[in-house]
Amino acid sequence: MTAERAPLGDDLIAELSGLLGDRLSLSAAVREQHGRDESYHHPQPPDAVAFVESTDEVVAVVKACAARRVPVIPFGTGTSLEGHVAAVRGGVCIDVTRMDKVLAVNAEDLDVVVQPGVTRKALNEHLRDTGLFFPVDPGANASLGGMVATRASGTNAVRYGTMADVVLSLEVVVADGRVIRTARRARKSAAGYDLTHLFVGSEGTLGVVTEITLKVFGIPEAILAAVVSFPDLDGAVNAVIETIQLGVPIARIELLDEVQMDACNRYSGLDYPVQPTLFLEFHGSEAGVKEQVATVEALCEGHGGGHFQWSTRPEDRTKLWQARHDAAYAAMGLQPGTKPMATDVCVPISRLAECILETKKDIVASGLIAPIVGHVGDGNFHLVLLVDPDDPDDIARAHALNDRMVMRALAMEGTCTGEHGVGLGKMDFLTAEHGEALGLMRAIKRALDPDDIMNPGKIVRV
Amino acid sequence: MTAERAPLGDDLIAELSGLLGDRLSLSAAVREQHGRDESYHHPQPPDAVAFVESTDEVVAVVKACAARRVPVIPFGTGTSLEGHVAAVRGGVCIDVTRMDKVLAVNAEDLDVVVQPGVTRKALNEHLRDTGLFFPVDPGANASLGGMVATRASGTNAVRYGTMADVVLSLEVVVADGRVIRTARRARKSAAGYDLTHLFVGSEGTLGVVTEITLKVFGIPEAILAAVVSFPDLDGAVNAVIETIQLGVPIARIELLDEVQMDACNRYSGLDYPVQPTLFLEFHGSEAGVKEQVATVEALCEGHGGGHFQWSTRPEDRTKLWQARHDAAYAAMGLQPGTKPMATDVCVPISRLAECILETKKDIVASGLIAPIVGHVGDGNFHLVLLVDPDDPDDIARAHALNDRMVMRALAMEGTCTGEHGVGLGKMDFLTAEHGEALGLMRAIKRALDPDDIMNPGKIVRV
Numbered sequence A, B: 001m002t003a004e005r006a007p008l009g010d011d012l013i014a015e016l017s018g019l020l021g022d023r024l025s026l027s028a029a030v031r032e033q034h035g036r037d038e039s040y041h042h043p044q045p046p047d048a049v050a051f052v053e054s055t056d057e058v059v060a061v062v063k064a065c066a067a068r069r070v071p072v073i074p075f076g077t078g079t080s081l082e083g084h085v086a087a088v089r090g091g092v093c094i095d096v097t098r099m100d101k102v103l104a105v106n107a108e109d110l111d112v113v114v115q116p117g118v119t120r121k122a123l124n125e126h127l128r129d130t131g132l133f134f135p136v137d138p139g140a141n142a143s144l145g146g147m148v149a150t151r152a153s154g155t156n157a158v159r160y161g162t163m164a165d166v167v168l169s170l171e172v173v174v175a176d177g178r179v180i181r182t183a184r185r186a187r188k189s190a191a192g193y194d195l196t197h198l199f200v201g202s203e204g205t206l207g208v209v210t211e212i213t214l215k216v217f218g219i220p221e222a223i224l225a226a227v228v229s230f231p232d233l234d235g236a237v238n239a240v241i242e243t244i245q246l247g248v249p250i251a252r253i254e255l256l257d258e259v260q261m262d263a264c265n266r267y268s269g270l271d272y273p274v275q276p277t278l279f280l281e282f283h284g285s286e287a288g289v290k291e292q293v294a295t296v297e298a299l300c301e302g303h304g305g306g307h308f309q310w311s312t313r314p315e316d317r318t319k320l321w322q323a324r325h326d327a328a329y330a331a332m333g334l335q336p337g338t339k340p341m342a343t344d345v346c347v348p349i350s351r352l353a354e355c356i357l358e359t360k361k362d363i364v365a366s367g368l369i370a371p372i373v374g375h376v377g378d379g380n381f382h383l384v385l386l387v388d389p390d391d392p393d394d395i396a397r398a399h400a401l402n403d404r405m406v407m408r409a410l411a412m413e414g415t416c417t418g419e420h421g422v423g424l425g426k427m428d429f430l431t432a433e434h435g436e437a438l439g440l441m442r443a444i445k446r447a448l449d450p451d452d453i454m455n456p457g458k459i460v461r462v
Helices: A010-023 A028-033 A055-067 A120-126 A144-150 A195-199 A233-245 A258-268 A286-302 A314-325 A327-332 A349-366 A392-411 A427-434 A437-448 B010-023 B028-033 B055-067 B120-126 B144-150 B195-199 B233-245 B258-268 B286-302 B314-325 B327-332 B349-366 B392-411 B427-434 B437-448
Strands: A048-051 A072-075 A092-095 A102-106 A111-114 A167-174 A179-181 A207-215 A222-229 A252-256 A277-284 A309-311 A339-346 A372-375 A380-387 B048-051 B072-075 B092-095 B102-106 B111-114 B167-174 B179-181 B207-215 B222-229 B252-256 B277-284 B309-311 B339-346 B372-375 B380-387
Touching (some): A010 A048, A010 A055, A028 A048, A102 A120, A167 A195, A222 A286, A233 A277, A277 A314, A327 A339, A339 A392, A349 A380, A437 B195, A437 B437, B222 B286, B222 B314, B233 B252, B233 B277, B233 B286, B252 B258, B327 B372
Antiparallel strands (some): B111 B207, B167 B179, B167 B207
């Protein structure tokens, strides 16, 4: 706890305890756990953690906090990567993990309604016998509420979109405790300002998401996954670029550089060549998948790609993609004791090869270990910079590398974060990225949260 | 001009004339033309029309108006359908039709940058030799700025999305004259609040769009269009529902009821059966299109659909879709002298058949002529209610029918407008649709346009 802020008043603790009983925790261990995510950012624990079980309870907690101008920080699985959950001004953390019900599966409309604590894997488990699936898949088994908050993405985004594309509607408790619904369940609407997209990616700074209506998709008739290695990074990236430019409806096209492949081989017990590699997946009809494969095989061959190693059985595919999802954990294993500074940028695909190759040069020059991995079909890639959070030199070198990568991406008409979000780690880049538009973001924040109590100190400073 | 507001001051006219010369018009005919759209809403002319040619000129006009709290109303082709351009408090209309340049075609990134006065057809004409096309196609040859403003949609939305899905970034002149850019050209970003989607569909009430970055798509290898008639509306709608639920990636699936088919036959010189009819288009590889056709033919047959009449030559397809796009004009021809009250709703597709059939009963009971036509793959359909704007009884019956249709759609978790927007015509339904969320929209409007000068009196009352 910092000196600048007062701890919670006894009256607030009494009110919240009266409401939640032992679901209000003041224990140091629980608070510590809720002040950290999976990143290198230093933990900043909240003053209390409220384990809520309903929208009504969220309303009560927010109203109690709002009356006293005490910060409110929503919390799901704590798997964000930019310090999103750090309680920089203390306050009450609202842990939504017990709000974990799938409320409706509208199979005929290809949508579902869930509470925010449902994780992406739990949703797919729930959908198992319906012939439907939910595609958005960040590495972690994140909560869907958290994925809404960070505008999460993943390996399927190139075909199925990000959270910005699959959220149909949200129920949100806003800063004064009102409960609003951002849209109806219709597939499209022109009825007023688009509040749904405003809340997706707002990182808890405008309200607490308490219910989510999501698009789901039919499991395709045919699914084929493959791995293909390249002699150089250039070839791998250019094969991706041509695949996208040709409009192949590929479901997944993921790049892992040789450093990352080495890490994945060790962590996940694989034996792929330690070379720049693409993980691919094709969805469609039997005939459609064959067509896509023929096109992409030819493009990869043209860039020096080796033969495709196929995973046709579902269990092999699961193993392959679990290895991809575990890439960040695998990276950490390369240098035990370090924490990952996981950073991501996204550029127009015509600039992707140049951006990745220049970044690779910077990594070599820095002396840091920093695997490259990316959802390159979207122009999006990550570095996992391995740093000792207590070593200022490590942190300084990593920040310098990150700064150069971000500024390079911005110069290429790209963005400082494709999917991880702003949190604490990317705030200082928003002026360079948005210019005058940052003033509008600030005006919106002030309008919807005049006392700055909703996850304060993130995205914009007010 | 109404009595409640003062006309423009001489100083403002002098300032704008100094800036624009004879591109500032005060003529009654020009003002009249700029106060009307294609709907039944009574024209409400602005006090002056500024024919701008650059972002800088838009800035100068907005600043001049803002300094005097004079309303600013952006204007493209004037083809909106809910009174969006009516100058309800007078002011200066900013006509952007001379800002009609395609600024960049980034073929490798599948995007283009255009000025707001470029029409959808002009853009496709410009793209003719690139192998690319822009899919969003409201009936009119609207300006892209206007299509951003109304969150327009059209026949291809079921496959390629609406304006909400294809706008990557906007340059906007906001209420105080600042120029902002809502996003970079990257395909995705998690860098702060989603201003792009906030401006798409904001109907000029938050700013004047001066530049648009849009996704474009590769022209598919194979395109096939077909027309199929059904003995009843029920069968046609259920064939659509099953097509969508099966996940067929159909590019267009449009419903026209027998009244609309009669109108189209007459207006466009066609001779299709006067029955409920689907207009279909399939995009993909040769093999992919064949698969889609086989699936959809079987579904249609199962609901009593007749044989498919194919349009394989590009010129036949153009004729077919021009007829569809002219549906509203065709409808007007059914009762010369009337104006169309074109209204639209959108519901979850599982409720679409019920919603359309109940609406059809209401039409019969009303005695009005009102063809049904719709982008039914999205759950979206329109009535074109033919009314004499000067006959209060006509207007009253049409409003009653519209009210019932909207409230029915809302009861089915649908929206009061799928694509036409709010304008003047749907404002009174927003409370029923959005409840408390309307308060947030109002707060956003106040924050970004504190003096209420940007197209005032639309979407929300402040």
